[in-house]
Amino acid sequence: MGKIIEIKNVTKEFKVLNRREGLKGSLKDLFSRDYKIVRAVDNVTMSIEQGEIVGYLGPNGAGKSTTIKMMTGVLEPTSGEILVDGNIPYKNRAKNAENIGVVFGQRSQLWWALPLIESFKLLRDIYQIPQENYEQMLELYKSLVDIEPILHKPVRQMSLGQRTLSDILAAFLHDPKIVFLDEPTIGLDVSMKAKIRTLIHELNRRRNTTVILTTHDMGDVDALCRRIVIIDKGKMLYNNDIEHLKGFFGSYRTLKIRLDGDLEQWAQQLAQELPDFSVSADDEWISVLVDEEKAKVIDVLAGLQKKYRIRDMQLEEISTEEVIKKIYEEGVQ
Ligand SMILES: Nc1ncnc2c1ncn2[C@@H]1O[C@H](COP(=O)(O)OP(=O)(O)OP(=O)(O)O)[C@@H](O)[C@H]1O
Ligand SMILES: [Mg+2]
DSSP: OOEEEEEEEEEEEEEEEOOOSHHHHHHHHHHOOOEEEEEEEEEEEEEEETTOEEEEEOSTTSSHHHHHHHHHTSSOOSEEEEEETTBOTTTSHHHHHHHEEEEETTBOOSOTTSBHHHHHHHHHHHTTOOHHHHHHHHHHHHHHSOOHHHHTSBGGGSOHHHHHHHHHHHHHTTOOSEEEEESTTTTOOHHHHHHHHHHHHHHHHHHOOEEEEEOSOHHHHHHHOSEEEEEETTEEEEEEEHHHHHHHTTTEEEEEEEOSSOHHHHHHHHHHHOTTSEEEEOSSOEEEEEETTTSOHHHHHHHHHHHSOOOEEEEEEOOHHHHHHHHHHHOOO
């Protein structure tokens, strides 16, 4: 397998004005030279193989979108090198555009007033997709999703889910080697998320398209990504298989218990009692993430049973979400 994307020691800095407060401040800002440098991406090195689906993860403001913008050629790196299928993206934007598709979950790339099929035809002409390939792609789409109901609908009349679906189909239409998906499932309900994940998975499998996916939804990661790259404050924290990562946290298990009453309050009390472990609550369960190198789950449970009336319990391996959260909080040693 060949490397389709190579990123070497890439840094991106933004020069931003140090803003002052109030009207007087705004007036001063007009003439100000008081800048500070924000390093959004800090010396990142990674490569991606043709056909991979890579999860590009990190907390808000980590530098994910900035990295994607450099790979798509919208931004030029401050230093370092990026090659996308052998091209330097910002120098060869037109050439790069032939190889990539992009979806930003927050806003559509499609023509707002046009029915989807008309957008498809425009894209066919822009990318000079041979008619035969275009028709094959439409056939493939029809076999994967129910597109009839949206094909003749203007994008502005679509639900968010239909629009996202349309954006993804549009991004893959010219059969690019790489598709960047920046938060594709944001704001969607559970069943739409499932549809979108299946679609991405199938398109990757059928067309061997490389997919770079940023998301805050661990369901996306579990469904799609074998490898993940994690960045925080611009710096790469992790770059490896997800399974490897879970193995690294192999000594962690989640003990879930049910108690009567306000679970939030219980969770707060338990957090004080079990300072070594992280405790959280949802509508149904209180979860205790137990590091078995510190204490056996069985012993923790026995201790709790002496004091509380536990109505139900479950034991789970550490979830992707918990793994990622721990890395955001503590890093990988
Ligand atoms: N055009 C810009 N000018 C100045 N600063 C910017 C610009 N774009 C991004 N930044 C800053 O760079 C940092 C990284 O932003 P980026 O959008 O890449 O984060 P992200 O990982 O995509 O976050 P999110 O998960 O919230 O989408 C942030 O501190 C952001 O404020
Ligand atoms: Mg972003």
